[in-house]
Amino acid sequence: MGIEAGDLTHIATGAAFLGTGGGGDPYVGRLLAMNAVEQFGMPSIVDADALPDDAQVFTIAMLGVPTVLGEKAACGDEVDLAVKRLEQRLGRRADALVGIEIGGINSLLPVMAAARLGLPLVDADGMGRAFPELQMTTFNVGGLSCTPLAMTDDHLTSVIVDAGDAKSAEDLVRATSVQLGCSVALSSYPMSGRDLKRTAVKGTLTLARGIGQAIAEGRHAGDPVQALVNYLRATPYYSQCRVLFDGKVIDIRRETKLGFSIGHCKLAALDGSVSAMEISFQNEHLIARQDGRVKAVVPDLICLVDRETAEPIPVERVKYGQRLKVIATSAAPIMRTPEALAMFGPQAFGLDEPFVPLEDIDG
């Protein structure tokens, strides 16, 4: 069933879950998208496999410090300009847009952009979750260049970058984004329809909506966490799914360092045992350890949800005493290849632990 304007709230909830603690507040993305849809109408959401091979597709996203993104949002003109500048650089119009990540604010920002620009939006993204850095995409793993890219700010300053590799581009974009006020619109990874079909994580807007719907329906039925888990188990990517822990927050340490939110969160078990779970994050949750033993590790998804309402809780809203359930799911198969793990497996985040698929870890 096609995605419609009425689905934006569910997508926002699903994107908060898939943001695995990071990705910025999808509430802001929802407001931006709703406002644009009211003004310009809902863009058509198209299947990746329906794209012509020679279509020209750009990603569109906001990049910066999540708290600033949440406060400044986007005025829209800078989003249009990012796409326009990239078109100008390539001497070719965009035929469609696609999200770079489905987690957080960047799940719905592309809806805003597509509505404003009258372009179709592809039901796909480059990770099936959120990640903190520009090179951490299946597009990059698949050999696509993230440049030329265009970044713009709310003063309509624009910067076009051509770099040798995605990590150099990330370093440059990060430093420039700080100079531009820690919140920029970014259009990158210009790609053909053929390349998108080969490298994207497909159907993720639909999956985000499904997650949001499952939680909403679960609330009516009385067990939203169970409803969420049931839904995830029926999906193609997140089917390996476990409630890792049921606890309350006894320790939270967050540090803003080098443009990232880095730290850990510790939960004590609610069942009366002495067991504890510790989750480390760099914007997104990276690893969950129970009493020192790894229970889930990136790129598999580790999500915190309110134990009663299943509301996904991002890192910046974790508070002492909160009662949460920790849910882990498998990442999409395309995210677990050796090439993909080299780009965004545990080692890419400085962790010593090897990647072990969730389903191979003792429950």
Next chain:
Amino acid sequence: MGIEAGDLTHIATGAAFLGTGGGGDPYVGRLLAMNAVEQFGMPSIVDADALPDDAQVFTIAMLGVPTVLGEKAACGDEVDLAVKRLEQRLGRRADALVGIEIGGINSLLPVMAAARLGLPLVDADGMGRAFPELQMTTFNVGGLSCTPLAMTDDHLTSVIVDAGDAKSAEDLVRATSVQLGCSVALSSYPMSGRDLKRTAVKGTLTLARGIGQAIAEGRHAGDPVQALVNYLRATPYYSQCRVLFDGKVIDIRRETKLGFSIGHCKLAALDGSVSAMEISFQNEHLIARQDGRVKAVVPDLICLVDRETAEPIPVERVKYGQRLKVIATSAAPIMRTPEALAMFGPQAFGLDEPFVPLEDIDG
């Protein structure tokens, strides 16, 4: 008389003088230019007034920390790419290049670029001296936009910037240059021949050559400082000219801060009096005070030369015990208008003193 390859050494010496302490080591610029001229031939140097009104002219320069520029120099490909990227952005080829400043390395870098690209080089620049920041040009004072601009590094990373004003562009370019290793090629201020004729400081390559020649001839004749002063007095811009002080360095403080070399240098008189002169700088010399009284102030030129050879001494080569003469000259009239002073007068550098033309200060 046309400028030829044999003039590059004189231009380098003149550019060191006009660099007023900053602008990077023109020796490096000379090597780069000579090498390019050997390979590609000497570019034609054209008078500003001979340019067609509709010619498309770009500035070309290196930007960054002078010490890094001196060590890394430029490989050439990044200089070509900066011009090419700006051409691509504008959808129009460059008809000629012009220097942004005549002081330091950027006096001869344009010779290298013009030789490599087979373009004519205009005998002019945007200040008739050197200044530390991108907005401090007569082009900007004359209302020309410094963007779109293209910056490139030795890995052939390229960044194209469009900004609302030159100061925003400077802030962005400065931060980006740090990320790119503190040394980048920069092609900016795309302008028409008409605008160049209206806003440039004209004939400054010829003047730099004249300064170098006067010093060389003065060495043969036995009094290079006097020969230099005589030459300057006969020029259209630097005709107000004084030897402010004859002394030895008794104090030098340099700090590298925010990408600039900031500090002061103090000289004691050699005539046996207790008089002392203190010169403050931000890359370039800004103000000279004798016993607390202002003797010359930016944008007028304050230059240190060896008291015997008249060799211009840049800030980074000032040493304790050195015997130097301090020479001040007027800036070009176009540099002394109220609009120009707002852009690069004393207040633009945080000084409290008003601008007083050299000739109106008691000797």
